[in-house]
Amino acid sequence: MDANEMKALFVVPLALALHLSSPASAEPSPASMISEFRLKQGEGRVIIDAALNRIALDQAKAMAAKDRLDHEVLGSFTSRIEPAKPGRAAENIAYGHDNFAKTLDQWINSAGHRKNLLLPKASRVGVASARSPTSLRTYWAMVIVGDPERPPSARDGKAAFRSERKAPRPSCRMTVLGICF
Numbered sequence: 001m002d003a004n005e006m007k008a009l010f011v012v013p014l015a016l017a018l019h020l021s022s023p024a025s026a027e028p029s030p031a032s033m034i035s036e037f038r039l040k041q042g043e044g045r046v047i048i049d050a051a052l053n054r055i056a057l058d059q060a061k062a063m064a065a066k067d068r069l070d071h072e073v074l075g076s077f078t079s080r081i082e083p084a085k086p087g088r089a090a091e092n093i094a095y096g097h098d099n100f101a102k103t104l105d106q107w108i109n110s111a112g113h114r115k116n117l118l119l120p121k122a123s124r125v126g127v128a129s130a131r132s133p134t135s136l137r138t139y140w141a142m143v144i145v146g147d148p149e150r151p152p153s154a155r156d157g158k159a160a161f162r163s164e165r166k167a168p169r170p171s172c173r174m175t176v177l178g179i180c181f
Helices: 003-020 030-040 050-066 077-084 100-108 111-117 157-165
Strands: 088-095 122-131 138-146
Touching: 030 100, 030 111, 030 122, 030 138, 050 077, 050 088, 050 122, 050 138, 077 088, 077 138, 088 100, 088 111, 100 111, 100 122, 100 138, 111 138
Parallel strands: none
Antiparallel strands: 088 138, 122 138
16 A cells, blocks of 8 residues: 555545534534524524533433423422523423434424414523433423513613603792693
8 A cells, every 4th residue: 555545544534433423414503403493483583501511411310311202290380490590481291202303393393382482582491311211212401591671771762761850850849730930
């Protein structure tokens, strides 16, 4: 075997490995897949949130450990999501599919899960999976949240009107028909 043949044996597998590991061939992230679905339905994008990923992972691991699909396996959803301080929140769980794309399709085709995916004003999401050591099922958990509502800003007409009404009045000896004397 000459030097050129040796190069070919090395370069071809290297090029193939680089191509297969490139971002273009990688599966999209769960957040981008959820965002794509939400945008088609008139809702906004969501981004991955580390705290929500941890909450989803804890839920997925607990379901896998007990080999039971159950929202309450670690306690109430309200208590589990509280550290993320959401304005509103929802959770989807599932088992059986080995990848997120199939799981997302399952949720999209289920009315209750679809409603959660389309949570109005949602901005952050966490997704995780864990495999049961006994049944080898893959358990999935997704947590989606919207940030708490902010009080109206000073630019809001109502807030400006309220602030005008609370403006201090000059001291008057007498007021007739709203005129200060």
